[in-house]
Amino acid sequence: MLADGSALAIWFTYPPQGSQARQAWVYAQDGRLDGDRIRFSSAATTRGPRFGPGYDPAAFRFVPWGTLEFRFTDCDRGEVTFSGPAGWGSGTREIARLSSVGELECAGKKQVQPSGARTLAGLRQRSGAWFDPTHAGEGWQVEELADGRTVVYWFTYDERGEQAWTIGTSASGGDRFEIASNLRPVGASFGATFDPANVRLEPWGRIAFDFTGCDAGTMTYESTQPAFGRGQLRATRLAKLAGTACLEGAPSLPLAGTWSAGATMPAPQSEFALATAGPVACAAGGLGGLRDVKCYDVDADTWTSLPPLPAARDHGAAIVLDGDLVVAGGYRSGEEESPPVNGWRYRSSESRWEPMAQAPYVVASGVAVQDGFAYFGDVGGEMRQVNLRTLASRTIARHGLTGRDHSQVVAFQGEIWMIAGRDATLQHNATVSIYDPAADAWRAGPPLRFARAGFAAAADDRMILVAGGERLANPRSVVGDVEGIAAGAGAWQPVGRLPAPVHGFGGAIRGNAFYTLGGSRAPGIARNEGQVQVYRWNP
Numbered sequence: 001m002l003a004d005g006s007a008l009a010i011w012f013t014y015p016p017q018g019s020q021a022r023q024a025w026v027y028a029q030d031g032r033l034d035g036d037r038i039r040f041s042s043a044a045t046t047r048g049p050r051f052g053p054g055y056d057p058a059a060f061r062f063v064p065w066g067t068l069e070f071r072f073t074d075c076d077r078g079e080v081t082f083s084g085p086a087g088w089g090s091g092t093r094e095i096a097r098l099s100s101v102g103e104l105e106c107a108g109k110k111q112v113q114p115s116g117a118r119t120l121a122g123l124r125q126r127s128g129a130w131f132d133p134t135h136a137g138e139g140w141q142v143e144e145l146a147d148g149r150t151v152v153y154w155f156t157y158d159e160r161g162e163q164a165w166t167i168g169t170s171a172s173g174g175d176r177f178e179i180a181s182n183l184r185p186v187g188a189s190f191g192a193t194f195d196p197a198n199v200r201l202e203p204w205g206r207i208a209f210d211f212t213g214c215d216a217g218t219m220t221y222e223s224t225q226p227a228f229g230r231g232q233l234r235a236t237r238l239a240k241l242a243g244t245a246c247l248e249g250a251p252s253l254p255l256a257g258t259w260s261a262g263a264t265m266p267a268p269q270s271e272f273a274l275a276t277a278g279p280v281a282c283a284a285g286g287l288g289g290l291r292d293v294k295c296y297d298v299d300a301d302t303w304t305s306l307p308p309l310p311a312a313r314d315h316g317a318a319i320v321l322d323g324d325l326v327v328a329g330g331y332r333s334g335e336e337e338s339p340p341v342n343g344w345r346y347r348s349s350e351s352r353w354e355p356m357a358q359a360p361y362v363v364a365s366g367v368a369v370q371d372g373f374a375y376f377g378d379v380g381g382e383m384r385q386v387n388l389r390t391l392a393s394r395t396i397a398r399h400g401l402t403g404r405d406h407s408q409v410v411a412f413q414g415e416i417w418m419i420a421g422r423d424a425t426l427q428h429n430a431t432v433s434i435y436d437p438a439a440d441a442w443r444a445g446p447p448l449r450f451a452r453a454g455f456a457a458a459a460d461d462r463m464i465l466v467a468g469g470e471r472l473a474n475p476r477s478v479v480g481d482v483e484g485i486a487a488g489a490g491a492w493q494p495v496g497r498l499p500a501p502v503h504g505f506g507g508a509i510r511g512n513a514f515y516t517l518g519g520s521r522a523p524g525i526a527r528n529e530g531q532v533q534v535y536r537w538n539p
Helices: none
Strands: 007-013 024-034 037-047 061-072 077-083 090-096 128-131 139-144 150-157 163-170 176-186 200-211 216-223 230-240 258-262 273-277 280-284 293-297 302-305 317-321 324-328 343-347 352-355 367-370 373-377 383-387 393-396 408-412 415-422 428-436 441-444 456-459 463-467 481-486 493-497 506-510 513-517 532-536
Touching: 007 037, 007 061, 007 150, 024 061, 024 163, 037 163, 150 176, 150 200, 163 200, 273 324, 273 506, 280 317, 280 324, 280 506, 280 513, 317 367, 317 373, 367 415, 373 408, 408 456, 408 463, 415 463, 463 506, 463 513
Parallel strands: 273 317, 367 408, 456 506
Antiparallel strands: 007 024, 024 037, 037 061, 061 077, 077 090, 128 139, 128 230, 139 150, 150 163, 163 176, 176 200, 200 216, 216 230, 258 532, 273 280, 280 293, 293 302, 317 324, 324 343, 343 352, 367 373, 373 383, 383 393, 408 415, 415 428, 428 441, 456 463, 463 481, 481 493, 506 513, 513 532
């Protein structure tokens, strides 16, 4: 699975009997996840370019092949059904896991600190698809395995423009992969006549990768086969695996920033749904404007309005889907549409709202988007996971018995963090639960320094920041403390205080600034002043 929620498959195999080629690989992209299945409606083979310095991308030909469908019976087993062209045929084969990519194992993350946060070592992953931009049509599949080794598949072409591929293993990962014995499997044929005894592992030579960052490096090769020779290519990341992360350096929290004020929210709101896309953050519904939708451009420091929601809502959740604002759930306040709906989608190209039956009905928590899925928290601690390509959804059971009323949900380094909240007795907590989508499992995360509910939370690839909130148990109070955790760190640290403590508000990080929008100055009620508070720091 890739970071956009689609699936990619490369089947390294052999040609049917009668082919002049010695190897073959079948390529399928844009696979769709549907429950325990991944479907590829269009697979292809390729041919055309000749290997080496004279590689010509213009000679590349995409040859339609057929379809693939994977069905998994558990994390390590399943079957693949294929339908190919004449000579390839169709059929179903059992499949079993051969290896596991490190930090994407079914048993969960291994490089985790005692607090539950991921270590920096676990956040330097280069697994995924790589290529040289001047050699479109060939490339490498890199897999950093759980045992510390790295496997590299090179899908390319021979001197005649027929498909070729190699496989090799590096003893370690890091900034350099060196494969001293790269191999080229040949000799077998595809289909019913396949005999593993016919496979010969021809020595090919050596390859090495030297990385200059998370997404770039140099690949050198020296083959013992004259048709391939020696050379150097520019390695560029083409696709990242879902759930992986790669950080350069060690991020730190912005402890020396300064606060300033942004443009005040017109008709101030609190307890609204907030969604961000690029420089724009939109607040929908909420106390003080139950149908209002206002969008703040953080770069321009200006507010604009969208048409009002079809019905009043507060304490809802919002995301941006294909450029459209989606508002889900929320307490129904006042006159409701008949029949009631779970949420709405704003068709931006038509400037209108429409009911969205697939929106989950959730209240008083948060939502995060990661790797093509949205994770909607709910007041009871459950999460609704929505596939943003198909809009299919499922419920993820809560972690423990922690109260999650007025909690927040953020995506951080390949995982989903559900943070703090309160229970039905108004007992507030600082508990953090981390959901690992690769393992489909929760674990405990590092607790906040201060218990709170109704706060703002925002994350990027460097940090999570949490600000404000309220406590309703005696004494009732609005929280002004800001705290954060940097990627690779094991605990939260203080990051100053809000100039104007508030609760029921939203937050967003853009560049080197943390923006908080709206909120109420009084605990348990809406006393909204519409302030935009901005915390800026130097890079």
